[in-house]
Amino acid sequence: MAHSSSPTPFTVPGPARLAGRIRVPGDKSISHRSLMLSALAVGESRVEGLLEGEDVLATAAAMRAMGATIERGDDGIWRIYGVGVGGLLQPCQALDMGNSGTSTRLLMGLVASHPITATFTGDASLSARPMARVTVPLAQMGASIEASPGTRLPLMVRGACPAVPIDYELPVASAQVKSAVLLAALNTPGITRVIEPVPTRDHSERMLAGFGAQLTVEQGPRGRVISLTGEAELKPQSIVVPGDPSSAAFWMVAASIVPGSDVVIENVGLNPTRAGLVTALRMMGADITELDARVVGGEPVADLRVRHATLAGIVVPHDLAPSMIDEYPALFVAAAFAEGKTVARGAEELRVKESDRIAAMRAALEANGVTTEEHEDGLTVHGSGGEKIAGGGTVATKLDHRIAMSMTVAGLHARNAVTIDDIAPVATSYPAFYQQLETLSGRAA
Template sequence: MSHAAPSPLRLSTSRPLSGTVRVPGDKSISHRSLMLSALAVGESRVEGLLEGEDVLATAQAMRAMGASIVRGEDGLWTIHGVGVGGLLQPEAALDMGNSGTSTRLLMGLVASHAVTATFVGDASLSKRPMGRVIDPLSKMGAEFIPSPGGRLPLMVRGLVPAVPIEYRLPVASAQVKSAVLLAGLNAPGITRVIEPVPTRDHSERMLRGFGAELTVEEVGGERIIAITGEAELKPQHIVVPGDPSSAGFPVVAALIVPGSEIVVENVGLNPTRAGLYEVLRAMGGDIVLENERTVGGEPVADLRVKASSLQGIEPDPSIVPSMVDEFPILFVACALAHGRSTLRGLEELRVKESDRITVMAEGLRAIGATVEEVEDGLIIDGTGGETLAGGATVATHLDHRIAMSFAVASLACRQPVTVDDRAPIATSFPIFVPMMESLGAESHGAVVA
């Protein structure tokens, strides 16, 4: 993702937020729906796909490896797959933009196919380590030529037949788990992933939905996920629920702007993803689930949110995998809460699109919050509901969640906060600014073309 010049963003509001909105489709499910549809034989259809830059990078990569992927004018995506084992040699490097999910999962797919692929990305993605995926995939026989530090640009040469393995995850990572399972799709025999700490289970749910033979059992408090290789995937019609990570931004905005009441419709609430809402409710957040239902095997509900007096919290680190991407916006909520919040066990945040611990600490201090940074998290003394000073310019470091978190924080500041560049928001939430405007926020700054 390259941009000629940064496009600053400031949000402000002079009244409570109100209205009903829908956030874009779940990013994790969108990525996986494209990949598995591309490996099925026949025509799959996907409704509600997130059309952000990260997911579009996945679509383009699957096209480059032989799948037909077309978006209809009605927003319905149609995919004709090549079958497991049928990926073709891409003619050029696969440009992943800012998408770590695309990169790590596609490395898994390529690892067990007769394909050599080069992965490239933007400046932010090129700083992110890929070693945790390279390690298990190398054990399956794939060859890697990464840049120094296990980073992009990186070349993968897949092996057919790949070697099925049993792999215990050294860190809780749905991306690593998914990469190994996707490689196992085209490996003879059974590939097993042992998960000491549960992570989001979209891959398991969707692999089963496409007809893969996959089992999950719990032994001694660990999850053992086994997939039988040389699978034959059947095409599906997928309806993507709203992304719970994206929904966190309007939800926290409504909680911290006095008098607000909003409804966020069609939010996916998979228990391995819904930790943010559990924590916000424990802080005293008035969040009511309405119209609860199941769509495509995923629990979904509408969220009715009212402005609330939040209390500081010290969540158990065991909840981290179910909300690892939502901590930046939770930090904002904690900065406006009553009392101290102690947020630990967050080492994973240091290897996201940016070092989200340091970047959030610096930005929160700049807008008047009281924050102490520790190695594995932040300790935040809240304002007790009082507005923050604001007025500062905050660096996003090409990180979409940093940009949106400070845009939301600006709504609870005496002076608007300037986000240095709104462009990264397009990776996951291209309608973020107009959606916030529809709830009553006002945006200022140059508009991204």
């Protein structure tokens, strides 16, 4: 799973207007959860539109290692035969999570309340990411965790059975921590509560309820209170995964900044806990129209038509941060082409992603002629007023797929060619990204 092979550099093929229709990969968050919950249901679940990137395939491999049968049909539909809550088996070897922080943190939660022991390993980027925010509540539930220094991978979780229900108030806004605790709660007798002062993406709650878990969400004095009754019996489901808004983000920004562009992005998930970038871009003046708005599997979905527009710098509202945390690199690129300056703060979380995305994007933008100021929790970006940026620089992606894709978009409206040092990590979330760039720009990259 690790990207230990030699890097794959890429030179962005310069200005080209984008036109056409594309469909982005399935939502990564929903894909991970659909595999995990299907593996805990008894019977056959079917998943259509699953994101087939390396991160999600790591989750599939881990669930197979713990007893689930997971098969991809020739029709592209995945069929999962689950083992039931409480039925996970002891994996024979370490679970290699590759680059996937979501897989790691959520699966630690699953293991924490089962009578098994699992060792988690990952690539260099994942092994540098701290896991303490998840290990703290799981230890309170009774799991025993042995981690490498700094609470990093490799890390071993010895599950507690029975685990202990807890009331846990999230110290940071993190859907991964919330989800890890809720997944541990599935096999824990009694009621486990997660208190969320700042709402984060709610795919876990929607999907747990869809699979038949006893779950309530209420507004309390300290925030949202999610209560889950343990020893759940999950029922198999048929799931259609909407397109990933985090992947659609790159085309929304690209079509907005490249003159003459007109792109339709089909089947984009518009869950309000994930649609912050759409809101922010519209505040900047982007031309984004929702076509055929519909609900698929409990999730709001639409086709998005995005046309080139003149963007203006804004102060991004702090309360948008949780609903667009993965889209900040793309937003910084949009800001680079806006009129005036954009201040995007309230996003400390970016420091502990696949890379330090604040530092990495600042360096990447500055290398290509964009003036920025770095803050502890974000960036101020001075825009070109719609003109081409200078370009000519080489981007250090730091093994981060979103840095690679964001700066590829920046290179589409640059005077000099932008070079990306390594696009191999893009396979973790969006294997077809560069083919779709060729399709939309009407030429081979």
